[in-house]
Amino acid sequence: MTKPLIQYFLALLLAPLLPGIINRVKAFFGGRRGVPLFQLYFDLYKLARKVPVYSRTTTWLFRFGPVAGLAAMLCALMIVPFGGRPSFLSFEGDLILLVYLLGLARFTTVLAALDTGSGFEGMGASREAQFAVFAEPAFFLALAALARGGGGLSLSGIFSNLTPAAWLTASPILTLVTASLFIVFLAENSRVPVDDPNTHLELTMIHEVMVLDHSGPDLAFIFYGAALKLWTLGALIACVILPRHSGSWLVDSGAFVLAMFALAAAVGVVESVMGRLRLLKVPHLLMTALTFSILALIFQAGR
Amino acid sequence: MLLAVVSVCVLISGAALALGLGRDPRRSSAAGAGGAVLASLIGLIPTVKILLVPAKETLSFPCSLPIGSFTLALDPLAAVFLLPVFVLTAAAAVYGLDYLKPLAGKKPLGLVWAMFNLLSASMVIVLLSADAVPFLIGWEAMAASSFALVVFEHGKPQVRKAGLIYLAAGGFGALFLLFMFALLGASSGSMAFSALTRPAGALASAAFLCAAAGFGLKAGFIPLHIWLPEAHPAAPSHVSAVMSGVMIKMGIYGLLRVLAILGAPLAWWGGLLVGVGAVSSVTGVLFALAQHDLKRLLAWSSIENIGIITMGIGLGVLGQAWHIPSLAALGYGGALLHVVNHAFFKGLLFMSAGSVLHAAGTAELEALGGLLKKMPYTAFFFFFGSAAACALPPLNGFTGEFLIYLGAFKNIGASSPAAFPALLVITSLAATGALAAAAFAKAGGSVFLGEPRANRFEQSHDAGPMMKAAMGALAAGCAVLGLCSPFLLKPLAGAVTPLTAAFPPAEAGASMFYISAGALTLIALLIFAWALRRALSRGLPPVRGVTWDCGYADPAARMQYGASAFTQPLTDFFQPLLHKTRSYPVIAEYFPGTASFSTEARAVFYTHLYSPAGAQLRRLAFRYTWLQHGRLQFYILYIVIALIALLVWKL
DSSP: OOHHHHHHHHHHHHHHHHHHHHHHHHHHHOOOOOTTTTTTHHHHHHHHTTTOEEEEEHHHHHHHHHHHHHHHHHHHTTSOOOBBBSSSSSTHHHHHHHHHHHHHHHHHHHHHHHHHTOOHHHHHHHHHHHHHHHHHHHHHHHHHHHTTSSOOOOOOHHHHHOOOOHHSSSSSHHHHHHHHHHHHHOOOOOOOTTTOOTOOOOOGGGGHHHHTTTTHHHHHHHHHHHHHHHHHHHHHHHHSSSOOOOOOOOHHHHHHHHHHHHHHHHHHHHHHHHOOGGGGGHHHHHHHHHHHHHHHHHHHHHH | OOOHHHHHHHHHHHHHHHHHHHSSSHHHHHHHHHHHHHHHHHHHHHHHHHHSSSEEEEEEEEETTTTTEEEEOOOOOHHHHHHHHHHHHHHHHHHHHTTTTTBBBTTOHHHHHHHHHHHHHHHHHHHHHHBHHHHHHHHHHHHHHHHHHHHGGGTTTHHHHHHHHHHHHHHHHHHHHHHHHHHHHHHTOOTTTTTTOOEEEEEEEHHHHHHHHHHHHHHHHSOTTTTTTHHHHHHHHHHHHHHIITHHHHHHHHHHHHHHHOOOOHHHHHHHHHHHHHHHHHHHHHHHOOOOOHHHHHHHHHHOOOOOOOOHHHHHHHHHTTOOOHHHHHHHHHHHHHHHHHHHHHHHHHHHHHHHHHSSSSOBGGGGGOOOHHHHHHHHHHHHHHHHHOTTTTHHHHHHHHHHHHHHHHSSSSSSSTTHHHHHHHHHHHHHHHHHHHHHHHHHHHHHSOOOSSSSGTOOOOOOOOHHHHHHHHHHHHHHHHHHHHHHHHHHHHTTTTTTTSSOOHHHHHHHHEEEEEHHHHHHHHHHHHHHHHHHHHTOOEEEEOOOTTTOSOGGGGSOOOOHHHHHHHHHHHHHHHOEEEEOOOOSSSSSSOOEEEEEEHHHHHHIIHHHHHHHHHHHHHHHHGGGOOOOOHHHHHHHHHHEEEEEEEO
């Protein structure tokens, strides 16, 4: 019981490090020194102590959005395995609950954005709702392709069934699944090439524009929730690319955390070497992810 | 059992009393609503008893009906449907008291209440019948009473059109059902359900297709749905709640009952149902996304949910055909659970839409906005129901879909023959979930959030106390059903027994337990996050300002993102399916003064499928107008000739 607890708190503690790593990698590619690695921790501390500004248009729903978003992500983090080991909420079909918890976070964020009555935030909300329509089936089918390999319907069961040997015999399937999950990961976390977290033009933003009006502790909740989402979805990819191989909990966990950091670095590389897509092209990218998932399923059927 | 019959009698006497007191709207409303509530409370007793202790109670009346007998039976399968019928009848009756009050003296309220009670009574009769004859009598009474309610506002031409389409759809459906019962009863000569048997060979498939078409017309399977998005919004809102929440489920009930009679289904039946369900759910929610009228959007969302239920039934049939007991159990079980869940949240949603209509005088999404401040309770109930409709935990919409997902996920392995349908179900459910979230965010966002788009809603008020009480009860039901899902498996096991005996599989029980645990954890985390948020504010009042509009000095309510704008990226992407029509003025001058834009997505199937078919039929009928000349004497002659022909044929 203590191990899942330690894992959970470790994830809570380390999650805000991921955006820091991404920023440092981007700074490296840009030839800059970049912001400190722990900048998000400082930001969270600063924001938590501020007094928020609320628009007169907004209602309780605007204040409820960040709270519900954070609660949903805290709950989702209880489901994802940590280095292939189960967390608290591990059961047959936990992957379904995970997807719908992400849906809950999205739904409340979208409603909070619409509550401001701003055209820009409505725009962001509309895009967020649109991309989810393509990302969710891709995500589900990628998980289905993994589940088809055996190990039951719980994420920890699936990942503990995934051995290094699977990468030898079924590498095309796992590569496709990883690629699909990575695209969904970038889209859901509003990273390049779907969204640019650094953009300064409200017209072109997606996630950032939805939270334009949030400030103070509410914004801190949103930032922290986003870091947890990065961790939650990243953990699935890390579990695929790093099948458990040693018996020691310490070694596995250490390797898993390193894999998470490597994943963040990979995101930084992607953001450095390519621009963001035109908005109209984003559904095409997500369709690619869906296609990868379907292909992985077809290959899995041929095994 | 006897109490269920008593509740039917109370409903019918309530109807008679309401009609008799029609002169005095206040007393006739009290009689109608009081009868409905009393009958529901009486009826819930045997329903809950049968659900807790599965049994089958039969009651035969000595009076004989032509070719049938008056036999009633109450078993767990009927009880699963009776529960939402009684709950929604009571809630809608309480709600209707406030809702119809402003119409006293302007509309014949006695008639409305009589028809409302008759609608509920006929649904109970349909569910209790153990013989085809009372079943069909109830079925037709249901169609007739709901027709009367649909044409409540018969002054509007589109309502009259909706009524006509509804009447035609009901008639066609009944024809299929007559044919189906003829096939099932051909060998035994009795119309009691216990005597109906599966016809031999291909006729079994014919009977199944008739059931799918006849019951599908009532349930609203796409492409048999065209009456639904017209008729449901036309009725008064509390009736829409009953129609969308439970009346269309009578089609689902009939389908399940006939599947139980047929037994040993063929695999392609299940494949057909999965396909129809997938098409209905995805297309239904896409059309919901494209609507501008709140009640019409909800009606399309009902088609979506019927699709989800049908996919569950389809998986159940496949599980039976391929002897995969866990798939059969999870498919049927998930479908039945979703039947109950949908009744609660869709009833709640229609009632909150009705409150908006009541307060603002319109349910047009593009005209509303910012109503949350005027009607906080209604807004809360609408968002609550929306979250349930989007299957978001911890509310009840999630649990039924979870069982269907679980059944599908268990069978994606290469060893299962059901892998392809299972993947179709998973993909459709995932896409439907995301689209439903977009549709409800659009609906709730444009009605309740932001600033009012027109200032004529200054006088809007929140729902009356009765309306709030009814909505509150349904919302509480949504929460309780969501949190108590492990306890629902045992009643469901009784209900699916006529179809498959293997419910619930042990792992489903464990998963449901964890779902409840997850839901409780989520609520605890919500409270924790809320407390943390309060602690961080240290009691300091927040600063009030204006919404950040990027430095623009004079933002106006009209600059908000509208409902159509919100969904435009998605509806454009699916334009080949939706066939939206748009109209905008051609700008011919340099400084155009006014401009208008409208877009409409409503009737692809009607204009592309039924309208041409109807025109063809009419052309054909015109050739035989010489037969139909309006002289009664000749018509009697036709009947006599037909009788003689039948006698000769039989002899």
